[in-house]
Amino acid sequence: MVALIDPPTSGSLKFSGREAANAKGGDLRGFRRLVQMVFQDPYGSLNPRHKVGSILMEPLAINTGLTHDEREHAARSMMGRVGLRQEHFIRYPHMFSGGQRQRIAIARALMLKPRIVVADEPVSALDLSIQAQVLNLLLDLQESFKLAYLFIAHDLSVVRHIAHDVLVMYLGRVAEYGVKEAIFEAPRHPYTMALLSATPTTDPASRNQRVVLSGEPPSPLDPPAGCAFNARCPHATDLCKAERPAPRYVDGRLVARHHAERLG
């Protein structure tokens, strides 16, 4: 939805104060340039028949009036920014490792100078020793290009490292949303609490008693009545089974829970 592929079913979507949800034609193309994506699987998201150079130049060919030489210059300078060497310009994706492919995908996303990059699990397919390199690269680029990331991940230690604000989703709905410190230090939604306690850690000192959830996430096609989490929630009451809790502000964050005032 943020990438303007699906229209929102309700509400509004604004970029820099301008309504984007129903934009059409030239306006829509303008907004699309502001939002680019990096996908999880760098083996599936790069066209195997295109060389790195043409992968990076394609967004410019479609969206700008730059000449071929200008596009090549822009692509080569972006390769330097993401840590690719100039001779890589004429290579194909299969000649690269997973981490380098993710660098290509990141470079492609930045070619149009977007304001927002939607990164869907960008490091979860990478070798552990490469994951830190790519996270560092993302942090450096955020600073130099003044980017906002919408970083989708299930590895909470990665989220804790990279995020400023955290939005916890359960079954397609917001469970809890606030600044990172509030979510990690003092969660108010039982799903957030369970997630945090289920996350394994290498530090024996901070290994706490797990809240092991029973059951599995229900199908999003057939969500339960009331709160989507009620069947797995240790604190569920009749109210939770009957009525879907609306997100509201409690203790400095947005939380969708009937009993958000309770700490447990």
Next chain:
Amino acid sequence: MNGARPLAAARAIELRGRVGIAAPESRLSAFPHQLSGGMNQRVMIAMAIACRPRLLIADEPTSALDVTVRAQILDLLLELRREEGMALILITHNMAVVAETAQRVIVMYAGQAAEESPADLILSRPRHPYTAALLAALPERASGQRRLPAIPGLVPGALDRPEGCMFNPRCALAAERCRRETPPELEADDGRVRCHTPLIGVRP
């Protein structure tokens, strides 16, 4: 198990109950696409333990699962290990999963065992520079610093293995000898390490 179909069916139901599948009788006729990822992984585990193995090898058994379901599956594997009295080899790249489940750990690099130690020792006092660098690069150990201490370079491919120690091009401590000689495997009372200059002492 040949011959007795009713017996096999009964055992299948028993096994599915054993791995925590609710209503095992009715689930016996379900197809895999009708079950969730966590349920399918439970079925896989039930198949694996059907003939009461002495050793169960689990290759990244939880990497594809939701975090809350991952905890359930790890707990199930540990419970089966205890109750069935079988050994468990867990292959994973998730150091936190290692920390919570393993007793002994072998760290592999480029197809070789770099280090073997008891799990608590490997996490607190790694011997091999690769293990130490891996642990330092974990976001959860970054303790407030913005940039992670990443390991430079790439894992060598099968055809471009370096001379000497496999890890020498990426190792912060690599010396001349590491670039020339393959390190021997040094034995200690509680483990072994393949390194010319291990981080904590090992008797030769």
